[in-house]
Amino acid sequence: xxxxxxxxxxxxxxxxxxxxxxxxxxxxxxxxxxxxxxxxxxxxxxxxxxxxxxxxxxxxxxxxxxxxxxxxxxxxxxxxxxxxxxxxxxxxxxxxxxxxxxxxxxxxxxxxxxxxxxxxxxxxxxxxxxxxxxxxxxxxxxxx
Numbered sequence: 001x002x003x004x005x006x007x008x009x010x011x012x013x014x015x016x017x018x019x020x021x022x023x024x025x026x027x028x029x030x031x032x033x034x035x036x037x038x039x040x041x042x043x044x045x046x047x048x049x050x051x052x053x054x055x056x057x058x059x060x061x062x063x064x065x066x067x068x069x070x071x072x073x074x075x076x077x078x079x080x081x082x083x084x085x086x087x088x089x090x091x092x093x094x095x096x097x098x099x100x101x102x103x104x105x106x107x108x109x110x111x112x113x114x115x116x117x118x119x120x121x122x123x124x125x126x127x128x129x130x131x132x133x134x135x136x137x138x139x140x141x142x143x144x
Contacts, residue, residue, distance in 0.1 A: 038052055048074070049064065049065050049066045049068060050064055050074055059123075077125055078135070079133045079134045079135035079137065079140050081132070082124070082131075082132040082133070082134050083131070083132070084129075084130050084132075085100075088100060089102070090105060090108065091124070115139070121134075122136065123135035
């Protein structure tokens with residue numbers, strides 16, 4: 001996904017690192033605003049017993065620092081709701097597969113391409129048998 005949001009510089013985080021280079025090295029990202037945002041989120045995350053760090057092949061991920069109960073809530077994962085049919089049509093088969101691909105799918109695909117949003121399916125989270133959340137689109141996704 002090519003998210004291009006800019007995050008405000010948070011002065012409360014600046015005392016944690018003496019330079020942007022340290023923030024870049026600490027979090028593995030090149031955008032200094034994103035690095036500061038991640039550093040701020042990690043302050044809260046560490047208190048909850050998790051950390052935010054690069055996840056190979058997925059961008060950023062959340063990792064447990066200690067054992068948690070099964071009901072422990074790490075955060076909120078928001079995005080576009082998808083059904084199994086949407087997954088099959090948009091990700092599991094070649095694009096525009098006859099019988100699966102609809103005008104709505106075409107609009108979805110063209111809209112994402114026009115905005116520079118990926119169509120990888122790498123950020124899909126299964127909620128239930130026929131309910132998924134796609135967190136790849138920065139305009140609808142939120143990971144808190």
